[in-house]
Amino acid sequence: MVGAGREKAVAIVGARLNSSRLPRKHLLPLSGRPMIAHIFDRLEAVPSLDQIVLATTADDYNADLVRWGMEAGKAVLAYEGDVNNLMGRADAVVRAKDADIVVYICGDCPLLEPATIDTLIRALRADPAADWSRLADLPAGRHYIHEGFMVYRRAFWDRLMAASVEPFEREHVGSAFHKLEKIQADHVAVSHEAAIFSELQHRISVDTPSDYDFMSRVYDRWYAHNEPDSLVDLAWVIHELKADTALVRINAHVHQKTVKEMSLRIQLVAAASKTVGLGHLRRMSVAARHLQDDLGAGVELVAFGDPVHEPWFTMLRHRQVADEQALPAAFEDNTDMLLVDVPVLTPAILSAVSEWRTRTGKKAICIDKLPAPGAGKPFDACYLPAVRVPEGAEAKFGAPVVGGWNCYLLPPAVPAVPRDANRLLVLSGGSDAFGLGEVWPELLDRLLPPQVAITWVQGPFAPDPDLGAVSEGRSFDVERSPVAIAGLAASHGMALTVYGVSYYECLRQGIPVLGYLARTRGFETEVATLRDAGARVNTIDPASAVKDLVALMADKAALAHLTRHDWGFDRRVDGMHPVSALVQKLATPSNMA
Numbered sequence: 188m189v190g191a192g193r194e195k196a197v198a199i200v201g202a203r204l205n206s207s208r209l210p211r212k213h214l215l216p217l218s219g220r221p222m223i224a225h226i227f228d229r230l231e232a233v234p235s236l237d238q239i240v241l242a243t244t245a246d247d248y249n250a251d252l253v254r255w256g257m258e259a260g261k262a263v264l265a266y267e268g269d270v271n272n273l274m275g276r277a278d279a280v281v282r283a284k285d286a287d288i289v290v291y292i293c294g295d296c297p298l299l300e301p302a303t304i305d306t307l308i309r310a311l312r313a314d315p316a317a318d319w320s321r322l323a324d325l326p327a328g329r330h331y332i333h334e335g336f337m338v339y340r341r342a343f344w345d346r347l348m349a350a351s352v353e354p355f356e357r358e359h360v361g362s363a364f365h366k367l368e369k370i371q372a373d374h375v376a377v378s379h380e381a382a383i384f385s386e387l388q389h390r391i392s393v394d395t396p397s398d399y400d401f402m403s404r405v406y407d408r409w410y411a412h413n414e415p416d417s418l419v420d421l422a423w424v425i426h427e428l429k430a431d432t433a434l435v436r437i438n439a440h441v442h443q444k445t446v447k448e449m450s451l452r453i454q455l456v457a458a459a460s461k462t463v464g465l466g467h468l469r470r471m472s473v474a475a476r477h478l479q480d481d482l483g484a485g486v487e488l489v490a491f492g493d494p495v496h497e498p499w500f501t502m503l504r505h506r507q508v509a510d511e512q513a514l515p516a517a518f519e520d521n522t523d524m525l526l527v528d529v530p531v532l533t534p535a536i537l538s539a540v541s542e543w544r545t546r547t548g549k550k551a552i553c554i555d556k557l558p559a560p561g562a563g564k565p566f567d568a569c570y571l572p573a574v575r576v577p578e579g580a581e582a583k584f585g586a587p588v589v590g591g592w593n594c595y596l597l598p599p600a601v602p603a604v605p606r607d608a609n610r611l612l613v614l615s616g617g618s619d620a621f622g623l624g625e626v627w628p629e630l631l632d633r634l635l636p637p638q639v640a641i642t643w644v645q646g647p648f649a650p651d652p653d654l655g656a657v658s659e660g661r662s663f664d665v666e667r668s669p670v671a672i673a674g675l676a677a678s679h680g681m682a683l684t685v686y687g688v689s690y691y692e693c694l695r696q697g698i699p700v701l702g703y704l705a706r707t708r709g710f711e712t713e714v715a716t717l718r719d720a721g722a723r724v725n726t727i728d729p730a731s732a733v734k735d736l737v738a739l740m741a742d743k744a745a746l747a748h749l750t751r752h753d754w755g756f757d758r759r760v761d762g763m764h765p766v767s768a769l770v771q772k773l774a775t776p777s778n779m780a
Contacts (some may be wrong), residue, residue: 194287194340195310198239199228199280201273201360202294204249207485208395208451210504213252213294215399215405222393223252225297227261227405229418232301235308236290238262240280244270245568251494272357278348281341284725288312289344291360297402301419303380306339310376317376318343330388331380332425337361342635346370383422385427390438391421394501395479400599401437433602440762441676444483451484451774454518455526458511460492461648464617466687467528470554472499472573473596474766481767493648497668501599512538520547524770528554537565550773557584560568572596574716587769592755594765595691600757601674604698608680610640611736612698614672616685617646621705623685624652625730626751631683632657642666642679673733683736686724687708693724693758699749701725701739703732721748 205212213223223241230239241256241684243249245265255261262467264283266276281289288311290304303322311320319339337360339347350363350370351358363369374762392668393399407633408427409419428435444450455475468490478484488505491514495507507516511600512535514534518525525543529536532553540551549569557569557580564585571580571590583590626643639664649666657663669675673692676682682693686704693700699725704710714724724740726730737746760768 194289194312195237195285196237196282196290197286198290198292198304199277200226200230200239200241200292200294201277202241202243203270203401204254205270205646206250206295206394207452207484207504207572208215208479209393209399209502209773211251212399214255215393215502217297217402218410221255222402224259224293225257226292226294226299227259229297229299229301229447230292230491232303232418233305233308235312237303238284238286240243240264241294242266242276244276244282244758246270247709265470269357273360273391274348274351274357278344281344285346286344287341288323288672289341290338293335293392293523295393297392297393297568298310298405298419298421298424299335300384301418303384304336304338304379306378306380307376308335309411309467310378311340314374314376316374318374320376320378323377325385331385331387332388332391332421333384334390334392337365341668343372343542343568344386347693365598371483379589381422383425385780386425387670389428389435390443390542391424394440394444395438395468396476397438397480397599398440401434404434404437405695437599438480440759441480441659442483451478451482451770452519452521453478453484453486453524453526453770454489454522454659455486455489455528456489456517456527458492458530459490459495459617461618462645463492463530464620464687465495465497465529465649466617467555468495468500469497470596471526471528473502474554475503477596477764477767478770481763484770487522489514495647505607508608509513511539511585512537518543522547523549523774525549525551526554526570526736526766526770527551529556532556532558532565538673541565552769552773557588568769568772570594570766574720576713577712589765589769591765593758593760595695595756596766597688597692597695597756598671598673600695601671601677605681606642606678606698608637610679611635612642612644612679612684612693613688614674614682614683615643615646615649616687616689616713617653618647619646619649620727621703623703625649627683627733628652628654628663629656630730632661634733634737636659640664642675644669644672644675648649681736681740691756694749697750697752699739699746699768701732701736703729721752723749 202213206212214221217360240262243252245267246738251267253263266279266556268275307320311317347364356363363474393402456470457471459465459468462642475486478486488503491508491510553566553569568587569584572595573590576588576590645665645667672689676693676698682700684690686702690702704726707726717724725735
């Protein structure tokens with residue numbers, strides 16, 4: 188209840204599930220609870236607030252967010268107007284609640300500081316002439332870590348509403364004042380902040396998968412040592428960032444979009460099925476992540492083949508179609524670029540891409556394939572996640588060809604953990620296309636020392652491995668479709684895997700790994716380069732691959748090299764991953780304005 192004579196302060200939490208970079212982010216879990224729930228917890232710890240309202244839209248896409256609010260007992264306004272009119276949505280709350288002080292809260296900032304918001308509200312109440320309140324200026328080059336809140340007096344809010352007439356001004360709360368300076372504040376209430384909050388600057392909003400990884404890591408660390416009903420302490424987060432550069436690197440590179448910035452719209456196309464596995468689609472999910480982080484791009488994954496339900500896929504905006512014949516209908520005219528990663532560039536795929544390029548005048552990039560001679564020029568560039576670009580490839584292709592160690596599209600590395608030298612990780616591929624589950628279990632049991640425990644990863648499209656001949660004394664665990672291969676691999680002393688994304692993930696994690704490559708045609712240069720660098724690849728047969736693994740386990744020098752060598756996978760160029768740099772190079776200037 189508002190005290191007599193006290194201005195009514197209403198917090199408006201703006202949230203929609205339609206984010207192009209991280210769909211449904213407000214309902215993604217942080218330590219077991221939706222991110223939006225943690226934001227409300229923090230706001231409910233602000234004593235000077237009188238009401239807190241979740242402001243979303245009334246479209247079907249956001250029905251789950253409305254449902255969460257209702258079930259959690261929160262005040263919810265589902266705006267019936269233009270879904271992109273954030274100012275109008277917030278103003279509907281201001282008028283419905285008759286707010287005297289408007290506290291706008293971004294619904295993707297789960298580290299907002301309750302004490303800071305409380306201080307700003309109190310400062311505004313204490314100064315009746317002030318239009319808004321802000322933190323005191325800092326010396327040049329210093330910034331506060333805070334993100335995601337603004338505090339206005341109602342009269343100034345009304346002026347701000349009147350000045351926000353352009354679409355981009357309506358889409359961003361306060362942009363007409365803070366960014367475009369269309370109105371001026373006559374008087375400001377200034378609040379002083381604890382020094383700790385300006386000791387470093389780091390992203391604490393959640394806009395992309397990398398931001399979500401960072402926030403998940405922070406929340407998991409906190410609740411591993413604190414009570415479930417406690418609030419993650421922002422000052423503690425700052426100390427963690429100072430002490431752990433690996434934590435900083437998770438999302439330090441994410442591009443912060445500006446008010447007028449027009450985001451690129453990109454569709455990434457890949458096959459996923461029982462016959463080709465998940466490697467192509469997994470790789471495209473990583474490319475999507477880089478494009479979101481580096482360029483602020485809006486991406487959509489288009490998968491054709493068998494249905495996919497992996498978390499890393501469903502977290503991103505996606506579409507599933509039955510087969511390559513359905514691709515022409517899936518390619519949207521308002522897409523700015525296509526990235527295509529398929530096992531075979533069939534006539535149907537080449538035709539679909541060519542028709543889209545002709546119709547739209549826009550560009551397409553081929554991933555991991557150089558179109559065969561005679562195919563014309565169906566792509567504007569080729570991106571090779573390969574250790575070396577074949578000589579003469581660019582002249583033969585007639586367009587830019589990019590490749591090299593740092594061009595691999597690998598999921599983020601995971602923190603180092605103690606490894607069990609006597610535990611082997613085995614990965615036969617998403618579909619076990621080579622039938623290794625019928626061969627390797629018996630061979631491994633027979634040839635490996637008895638103390639070596641085996642973790643077999645069964646892909647989502649793979650049959651059960653044949654364990655009939657495995658001795659009872661052997662520790663042999665089967666992990667079915669684990670969420671993160673890198674996280675699982677991190678605790679293992681060695682790995683045996685089919686050649687593909689997982690092989691390179693193990694190399695990057697510093698796990699001694701032997702890769703099995705069943706088909707060598709077209710990979711001769713790749714294999715030779717890997718072997719020259721000290722990596723181990725078997726190209727003979729499954730039985731000799733197991734024998735090579737046993738020999739590797741006894742080769743201390745090779746094990747040390749594989750553990751410590753810097754392969755250069757994570758090197759960025761001018762702050763970008765190479766796939767983002769290529770897309771930016773091909774994008775038209777108007778797209779990147």
